[in-house]
Amino acid sequence: MNEISRDAILADVTEVIRDIFDEYEGPVTPDLNAAKVPQWDSLAHVQLMVLLEKKFGIRFKMSEIQSFKNLGDVIASIENAQER
Amino acid sequence: MLSNVSLEREPAPVTLTNEAIDHYCLSIRRLASQQLGTQEQLRLEQLAKAALRGGVLQKFxxxxxxxxxxxxxxxxxxxxxxxxxxxxxxxxxxxxxxxxxxxxxxxxxxxxxxxxxxxxxxxxxxxxxxxxxxxxxxxxxxxxxxxxxxxxxxxxxxxxxxxxxxxxxxxxxxxxxxxxxxxxxxxxxxxxxxxxxxxxxxxxxxxxxxxxxxxxxxxxxxxxxxxxxxxxxxxxxxxxxxxxxxxxxxxxxxxxxxSGEAGRAIVLDLDNTLWGGVIGDDGLSGIRLGQNSAEGEAYATFQKFILELKRRGVVVTVCSKNNDEIAREPFKTHPDMVLREDDIAVFQSNWNDKATNIKAIGDKLGLGLKSLVFIDDNPAERERVRQELPLVAVPEIGDDPTQFVSRICKSGVFDHVLLNVDDLGRALSYEARAKAAEICAVVGNYEEYLASLRMKMTIARFDKIGRPRITQLISKSNQFNLTTLRLNEEQVRAIEEDPSRMCWQVRLDDRFSTHGIIAIVIVHKSQSEWRIESWLQSCRILERGVEQTLMNEIMRAAAGAAVTRVVGTYIPTDRNAMVEQFYPKLGFTRGSDGVDEAGVQYECNPSGYRTLPSFMEVLHL
Known part of the structure; x- marks a missing residue:
């Protein structure tokens, strides 16, 4: 796993997070998850997934969408998809 | 160019002056009219939500x-x-x-x-x-x-x-x-x-x-x-x-x-919008229109589409930077023109800028800017009009005539709910209004002019057939509306059968056109007193003496019912200043109830009412 590419992905993910959770002002780090962001409900989760798919030109599998525990998992999946 | 609203993240407005709110609302409307990417769209939605929470969207x-x-x-x-x-x-x-x-x-x-x-x-x-x-x-x-x-x-x-x-x-x-x-x-x-x-x-x-x-x-x-x-x-x-x-x-x-907010009139550019080429440069034989080329056929097809809009009640107008005579020439003599001169209700062709001309067209038709749809192949003109007149709908039609029809359809600006006969007659009526304004200039004496219109007023109780148009008028009339009482179709249905109310729908015809339902009056009747709960009129028939004639009829009915007091109310809004003096002009005096939050009260005893001059025949159904 490449630290540099992960940082780049995190920067792009952060932009989407800021757009979708406009009321959240805390830090965006790999351990961020729905429990820490009040706006992050199940509806917003699907919306977040769709925005990320669009931004990175990838598709998450349904099983992935439901198993991500935090942003770190999401970033790993994006990195994986990009390497493939 | 969006001077005080942008999609960059910014805090929601907290308090703004009235003028700033006007400006803010126009800016946000312009912003919302653009095509946005996914993230921009999300920001627009959040901006709108923040503005909603800030309470600055009251112009919508x-x-x-x-x-x-x-x-x-x-x-x-x-x-x-x-x-x-x-x-x-x-x-x-x-x-x-x-x-x-x-x-x-x-x-x-x-x-x-x-x-x-x-x-x-x-x-x-x-x-x-x-x-x-x-x-x-x-x-x-x-x-x-x-x-x-x-x-x-x-x-x-x-x-x-x-x-x-x-x-x-x-x-x-x-x-x-x-x-x-x-x-x-x-x-x-x-x-x-x-x-x-x-x-x-x-x-x-x-x-x-x-x-x-x-x-x-x-x-x-x-x-x-x-x-x-x-x-x-x-x-x-x-x-x-x-x-x-x-x-x-x-x-x-x-x-x-x-809600009656769809486009009611189309404002058309000419060169490269209705035909290919520039009439002033290329001349009648040089413009591309009709069966000789794919391009010419596309323009002819677009013109047929405009006629279809006209059949659905949309008023067709022209706004072109051209010499008037030259601009009219194709309408008069080009064999492949589908649109003819008499299809065009207002022909505004001169060297003024388009925003000024579009305003003039709205004035001539008696339509607000929000009812106008501007069609022009030139992106600079479209942008200019969006900037100057954000209320005018300006669909992004591009500059390829083969795309015009589908792009206008997709924009939804002419979407309509069930049409009624009145809707279809309305285009004719707006045209007649523009023509009547010309006659007025010729006739000179206004009373003679009114008499020359040979108007006929028809008064009927609310009924099922009139209900959609009645609801439309009640839900959208702002200017000539004394109390701005809003009712939806279900409430109109309910009030029709109420024995304590007299609900009139009023139609007007003249020798130029059928105007359809142009006035609504709802009166609450008790033994000694009638209260006019709603009185509104279409702004298409201003200065025709409709309100004078209608008041004569109401007072006659009240006198017949031995009523001693008819009460009218004016509730001011930011749109209805034109009727502030409505009741005093018709002979009412300031009521004993005075002014309260329910508006300004006026009253008149039917036995003391002086019948006003009328220029139309009246028929009760």
Missing amino acids: RPIRLGLLSNRTMSYLISPLLAAGLSRGLLLKAYEAPFDTAALFTLSAQNPFPEDLDAVVIALDEAAFNREGALLDQESERRDVHAAHQYLLQTRDAARKKLNCPTIVATQPDLANRLGSGDAMNPGSTSRFINRLNVMIADGAANGDWICWDLSSLAARVGSELWFDPGQFFVAKTNFRIELAPLIADHLSSVVAAM
Whole structure:
């Protein structure tokens, strides 16, 4: 796993997070998850997934969408998809 | 150029002066009218939500919608707010909790807040209890009949619980097919959906509800793109959520049409819009129009489309930077012109800038800027008009004539709910108004002019046939409206039968045209006193002496009922200053009730009323 590419992905993910959770002002780090962001409900989760798919030109599998525990998992999946 | 609103993240406005609010609302409307990418769209929605919380969207017309579906509609709520803004509406949507659609129809429960303007019913085939027996045409017929009954029952529930009209969505045909065999097999899901949609359209034609033709949008997008099985299983949506802004915009055009906010007049550029080339340079024989080339045929087809709009009641006008005589020449003599000079209600051809001319066209027709749609192939002119006149709709038609028709259709600016005969007559009436203004200049003496119009007023009680137009007038008239009393169609229906009220719909004809219903009066009657609860008139027939004649009729009726006091109220709004002196001008005096928050009271004793001069014949039905 490449630290540099992960940082780049995190920067792009952060932009989407800021757009979708406009009321959240805390830090965006790999351990961020729905429990820490009040706006992050199940509806917003699907919306977040769709925005990320669009931004990175990838598709998450349904099983992935439901198993991500935090942003770190999401970033790993994006990195994986990009390497493939 | 967006001076004080942008999509960069910024805090919500807190307090603004009135003038700043005007400006803010126009800016946000302009912003909402642009085509946005996914993230920009999200920012627009958040900006709109913040502005809504900040209470600075009062220039938009508030409309409250209930969303009732057997699938998730939540993703439409924010996009609806954003989509409405581009059409001058503040669309607040409320979704019934998941899986409560049947509960709404079949029980007394009501998940919605009070005061909805409409309930949107979007039920897919799974919401209906079907036999679905294969190869059985009778069973298929029963299934469609049952679905119809169920929708009527849902409509009735909306009527009873919320007293508001319903909008029923046609359903995208997303059925998986084994092949063409499913089209031949009664009982297949795809056949059911197709019949369901025909039934929904027929119901709308019958006046049972308003139809939102969602399936046509899905067909345009394509069902492969429309539906994402993954999202369906995760989020229970039956459309791809990236499409939410498009779907919301489609619904907002129906709501705009229902609320009388759709385009009523088209303002056309000429060169490279109605024909190829520049008439001033290329001359009559040089412009490209008609059967000789693909380009010429495309322009002729576009002109036929304009005529179709005219048949649907849209007023056709021209706004061109040209010498007037040269600009009219093709209309008079070009053999391939589809539009002729008498199709054009106002012909504004000079060297003034377009914004000024568009304003002049609105004035001549007596229409507000928000009713105008500007069509021009030149992107610079479109942008200029958007900047100067944000209320005018300016669809992005591009500069390729083969695309004009589809792009105008897709913009939804001319979407309409059920047309009535009055709508069709209205185009004629606006034209007549422009012509009558010319005659007035010739005649000179205004009384003679009024007499020369040979006007006929017809007064009737509210009835079923007039109800849609009555509701339209009551829900949208702002300027010539004494009390701005708003009623929806269900409330109008209820008031028709109220014995303590006299509800008049007033029609006007003259030798130029049939104006349709142009005035509404609602009077509450008690033994000794009549109160005029609502008096509104269409601004198309100002200065015709309609109000004088109508007041004569009311006072005659009041005198006949031995009433000693008729009370009228003026409730000021920021739009109706034109009728501030309405009652004093008609001989009323300031009432003993004085001024309170309910407005300014005026009164008159019918026995002391001096009949006012009238220039029309009156007929009571």
